Amino acid sequence: MSIETDIKQNTPFRTPYQRVMVNLMYTSNWISTNQTQLLKPSGLTPQQYNVLRILRGQYPNPVKVSDITERMLDKMSNASRLVDKLVLKKLVLRTECPSDRRAVDVVITEKGMDLLSKLDIKLDEWDDNQREKLTEEEAIHLSHLLDRLRE
Amino acid sequence: MSIETDIKQNTPFRTPYQRVMVNLMYTSNWISTNQTQLLKPSGLTPQQYNVLRILRGQYPNPVKVSDITERMLDKMSNASRLVDKLVLKKLVLRTECPSDRRAVDVVITEKGMDLLSKLDIKLDEWDDNQREKLTEEEAIHLSHLLDRLRE
DNA sequence: TTTAATTAAATGTTGTTACATTAAATGTAA
């Protein structure tokens, strides 16, 4: 559905750039809502999931809280408190970094890895749904346009 | 910059679709941060700005709170409390709807219209920046791909 | 070496979001 119809707008956008901006916010919100619902049964928020994926990416090496902050999509979020939540759920381990006692090393646990594996399957299904809407070439092109927009 | 570089990811995305999803979240967050900063001097949050724009679109007709909710990008947001904030700033007027005493009519004030006019100029500048990154055709294409993705 | 500046993580605070619940008005069906 066109973004104008989706948001019931009756006056057209002044420029195609404004249309893109609104469309991006709307689409991202749509994805985010879907993702939140997908993760809810696992008791994870999208941000917590994001942290787990960052940790898996480095497994079995630890990642410092400051590195997590740098890699998170939402730079303003509080990685420290997110790690707190994950520690409580025993999905990650937090240990003092031996070489710098200010820093904190975080590692994903086996329980965390298992949870991610289960979620991979769900995510692949969601992935397959998108496959029906865009071809691979279109998906690649879309990413490319987004990269250019942020330049 | 490519999204992989932006988020310092060293393992590639499994599919172009996953890349698009992450890219969309990242890009939208980037836009949202920019927008928040742009609006901050006016004392408006992006959502409050969104409500004002919806009201201007119907001016001088009133819009019910339920209609605002329907048209907002973030459907889960609480239009009632957003209108509250705008009433406090005298940017909108809230009156009981005569034909349905459950409903509430909201109209943008002259002060609200003036504020939007000032913001239009700022927004156009931001618009011009994007113009250097994507051609009009590319912007149109990008919106089209986003529409298709949400189908 | 002592002092100052910087860095890393944690914490405090204020406002917001997501969601559930409430309260009042309206619609509907027996």
Place this chain on the structure above:
DNA sequence: TTACATTTAATGTAACAACATTTAATTAAA
């Protein structure tokens, strides 16, 4: 009409986000 369901807005609440501040460790400079 009366009872019940639905709609509309407002409110309560718990978790979260944005941002500032604090505390401790490290680095750099005097």
